[in-house]
Amino acid sequence: MPLISVITITKGNPQGFARTHASIKAQDFKDHEWVVVDGDKEPDNGIYDAMNKGIARACGDYLIFMNAGDAFTSPNTLSQAAAYLQEGPDFVYGDALEGGHHKPARHDIAHGMxxxxxxxxxxxxxxxxxxxxxxxxxxxxxxQAIAEADADKIAYMPFPVCIFETGGVSQRRVAEGRAEQNAIRQELGIKAPMISSMQIAAAFLKRVAPPVYWALRSRFKTARAYDARASAKSNPATPSKKPNLKI
Structure with missing residues (x-):
């Protein structure tokens, strides 16, 4: 089984850290390590600098970032993920829970995360x-991870992996985040016409009509999910249709 490094960044959030700790401790999959970078004990240049420190300290075959306040959806989440990871994919992703809502993954990196x-x-x-x-x-x-991955080694797990703690910096500074995403698209050559208008419309709908937003968010996806395990079992030489993740 692969070793999974769970990396947690924490600063000034003891209650959230305790929740994350309890979630990781409850996992029935034991081939994992927990790497903690505590901003209250060591200085850093922001969250991503701290996450780079976590990467440098990690020894696992795979990394997942579960920061203070976030949690796995169940005690067997890592066991479920390990069933995919043992096949040696380059990149694996699943759905999430946010504010009590099931948030399905999208399958087009041009549209954002x-x-x-x-x-x-x-x-x-x-x-x-x-x-x-x-x-x-x-x-x-x-x-970049997706661009570097082999096309047939990207796998989607059709279940929620995490319970996301709302109210983080990306949700408080939405406009700045959009501007940075646009700069990154230009830097990496990702073509996404009209994406800014779509993001603004989605954010407005989420703010003024949350039930409508979540109903639409749960219903529509940009492509059919690719399950590497099912594909390999059905016809190893001909992978099933993959998400449009490649840049």
Whole structure:
């Protein structure tokens, strides 16, 4: 079984940290390590600098970032994920729970983060977060991970991986985050016409009519999910249709 590194960044959030700790401790999959970077004990240059420290300390085959306040959806979440990871994919992602709502993953990196950061497993590498981006460095990190992955080694897990704690910096500084995402698209050559208008409309709908937003968010996806395990069992030589994740 692969070793999974769960990386947690914490600063000034003891209650959230305790919740995350309890969630990790409850996991029935024991081939994991917990890497904690505590901003109250060691200085850093922001959350992504702290996450880079976590990457440097990690020894696992795969990394998942579960920051203070976030939690796995159940005690067997890592066991479920390990069933996918043992096949050696480059990048694996699943759905998330946010504010009591099931938030399905999207399958097009051009539209922004395909799912919450806490619902993605990255094969460990020397890649680091670009700390020039204070809000959307996770988008660049993820887009690069997908670009570097073999097309047939990207897997989607059709279940919620994390319970996302709302109110973080990306949700408080939405406009800045969008601007950084646009800069990253230009830097990486990702074409996404009209995406800014779509994001503004979605944010407005989420604010003024949450039930409508969540109903639409749960119903529509940009592509059919790719399950690497099902594909390999059905016809190893001909993978089933994959999400449009490649840049």
């Amino acid at each position: 395909i799912t919450h950061h806490q619902a993605m497993f990255y094969r460990r590498s020397d890649r680091q977060y670009d700390t020039r981006y204070r809000i959307a460095a996770d988008y660049k990190y993820t887009a």
